[in-house]
Amino acid sequence: MLTADVRGRWSRARRPGDPSSAAPWARLQAQDRQPAAPWQQGLPREQVSAQPWGDVPAQDAGNRHPWGRAEPTSAAPTVAPWGDVPACDISRALGWDRSIQPCDTLRLRLLYNPKPARKDIGTGQRYNRSDExxxxxxxxGELAASLYRPGSxxxxxxxxxxxxxxxxxxxxxxFRFTPLRRAIQPVDSGTAESWGNARQLNQRMRLPWGRGSAKDPGIVIPYPDYAGPVYEIDPAVEPDILETYMIANSVSLVVLPGREPVDATGIKVARDIDAFAWTLSAELFGRTSLNLVRPDSSGPKTVELTINGWTWLFLVERYSTQGKFPSERFSITGVSRTQLLAEPYAPKRSAVNAADINAVQAATDQLENTGFTLSWDYTALGPPDWTIPAGAFSYQEQTALQVIARVAEAVGGVVRPARDSDGLAVVPRYREAPWAWATSVMDRIIPAEIVGQWGGEWSPxxxxxxxxxSGTTHGVAVAVRRTGTAGSAPSPDVFDDLITGTDxxxxxxxxxxxxxxxxxxVTLSLPLFPQGGSAPGLVDPAHLCEVRDIDGTWRGLCLSTEISAEGVGASRVTQTIKLERHH
Incomplete structure (x- = not known):
């Protein structure tokens, strides 16, 4: 490609015939400087033109009008009598006739043709075909071919x-490359969409079909035919579902009241639903630890066990030693302090009630002067309280704890000992009947994600x-039947001296x-989460538990709990529970 360069030089243009017209500048002449008015003092004018002030002359002083009584004028009565208005123009009436005739009967018809004329039919959109x-x-390749290659x-x-x-x-x-404009060419994509069965994800999270469960059971709707009290039960805390659970286990065993630490391993804490005390077993290192917990003349020593924030108080009842040179082994066993209300620490007594007494009062009287307290929630959780007539409540050669357990058993309850205090509680064995567990409020929720081991045993x-x-010498006889059944399959009859109330x-x-x-x-092994941390924490016997299993959710009653802490220092803590599941 050849290009010629043509250039033109720039210069100032001239305008011929344009004469120069200049206006010279000069100083202006001062004019009219004489007619000036200087400033000076003004002269006073018309000083005598003043209007003096004075009294106004009094005039017409005699023109006065005295006050007095007015004279009556036109006292004659002017009365306009009422009368009938004379009738006028009665004969003039407006009559109707057919004098008005219809006019303009010509009909007007408007013709309308909604179909417009056909125009611009030949104008259409033009389409171009692709290079098929x-x-x-x-x-x-075309771009590469257009590049310059040396050597030509x-x-x-x-x-x-x-x-x-x-x-x-x-x-x-x-050297610029301008590609040619070409028609679009269709391209067949090599990506194919295949059909098949969907992948199965989260097989453990299944939604079983069945009867729905009640949500927010804590919301109580009062019924108009029930005038009694309504109590709200706190629902179970929802557990945290995580991919990995990290727990820093902490285990400590000290002797009270000095809180001297005891070196121990193989610690186990257990209790079942019918026991009124927790049990402890542990192995000690060295004679120094054994001497700290060895009973003396004052009685058994009290130790405090803390596992992940959960605290128990135990009485060291027994210890054993075993040695073979050069090693030796020491082990101890203990029970909750509620054992002080039973043999061999509590005396046996005999008594009979001489007057009517409530069941709660009968159980509370057994703890008088012992330092222990009794908790019996007969208004909300149960079991109920009832009246025992005079002479119906009697016992012989029984300890305080035996009497309390007998009263609780009469109404279908169990004794729950306190873990870290001198107290006990009477709770129902079945807070809700098994056939009503589907709509009951649970105490603990156990997801399948935290269960390490599981097992089951069929026990029909x-x-x-x-x-x-029925009662015996006193009381009532009641035939209890499950709602919705005929009552044709009775259980063995129950006779108890303390059945003296319908409830x-x-x-x-x-x-x-x-x-x-x-x-x-069903046996489940799960971690013991720290107190105040993630749910479910410690599962106590007589708790109602909801197990969210892989195959579906079911509910059961906790029959026993065992906690084991193996190892020294960073121990491995495991909680094993047994649940009663009804099918």
Missing amino acids: FGQRYDAA LIAFDFGGARYSPSATAAVFFD QPSWDSCYV AARHRGIAEIAKGGNQEI
């Missing part, structure tokens, strides 16, 4: 710098739907019926 069958266009007839040497043509050169080269029992509960007999009958049916004893 042409040779495949290679844009990259003309060789360029740019010296490693970018080529910039001179603005005054006669000839310069243009006869299916009962009724029970006959007590009803709860005892429900507890006896609930023991029957197809049952499975």
Whole structure:
């Protein structure tokens, strides 16, 4: 490509015939300087033109009008009498006739044709076809072919710098590449969509079909036919579902009241639903630790065990030693302080009530002067309280704890000892009947994600739907029947001296019926989460638990709990529970 360079020089243009017209500048002449008015003091004018002030002359002083009584004028009565208005123009009436005739009867018809004229029919949108069958266009190859390659007839040497043509050169080269405009060519994509079965994800999280469960059971709706009190039960805390659970276990065993630490391993704490005390077993290192917990003349020593924030108080009842040179081994066993209310620490007594007494009062009297307290929530959780008539409550050669356990058993309850204080509580064995667990409020929720080991044992029992509960020398006789059944499969009859109230007999009958049916004893091993941390924490016997298993959610009653801490220092803590599951 050749390009000629044509240039033109710039210069100032001239305008011929334009004469110069200049206006000279000069100083202006001062004019009218004489007519000036200087400033001076003004002269006073018209000083005598003043209006003096004075008294106004009095005039018309005699023109006065005295006050007095007015004289009556026109006293004659002027009365306008009322009368009938004379009738006028009675004969003039407006009559109707057919004098008005219809006019303009010509009908007007408006013709309307909604179909417009056909216009611009030939104007349409033009379409272009793509290059369907042409040779495949290679844009990259065409671009590569347009590049300059040294070694041809003309060789360029740019010296490693970018080529910039001179603005005054006669000839310069243009290396730009402008691709040709080509028609669009269709391209067949090699990506194919295959059909098949969907992948199965989260097989453990299944949604079983069945009867729905109640949500927010804490919201109580009062019924108009019930005038009694309504109590709200706190629902179980939802556990945290995590991919990994990190727990820094902490275990400590000290002797009270000095809090001297004891070196121990192989610690186990256990209790079942019918026991009224927790049990402890541990192995000690060295005679120094054994001497700290060895009983003396003051009685057994009290030790405090803390596992992940959960605290227990135990009495060291027994210890054993075993040695073989050069090693020796020491082990101890202990129980909760509620054992002080039983043998061999508490005395045996005999008594009979001489007056009517409530069941709660009968159990509370056994703790008088012992330092222990009794908790019995007979208004909300149960079991109920009832009246025992005079002479019906009697016992011989029994300790305080035996008497309390007997009163609790009469109404279908159990004794729950306190872990870290001198106290105990009476709670129902079945807070809710097994056939009502689906809509009951649970105490603990156990997801399958935290269960390390599990097992089961089939333990079928006869299916009962009724029970006959009666007193002996005193009391009532009640036939308890499960709602919705005929009561044709009764359980063994129950006779107890303390069945002296209808509510007590009803709860005892429900507890006896609930023991029957197809049952499975399920064993679950799970970690003991720290107190105040993630749920479920410590599962106590008699707790109702909801297990969210892989195959579905089910509910059961905790029968026993065992906590083991193995190792020294960073111990491995495991909580093993047994649940009673009804099918």
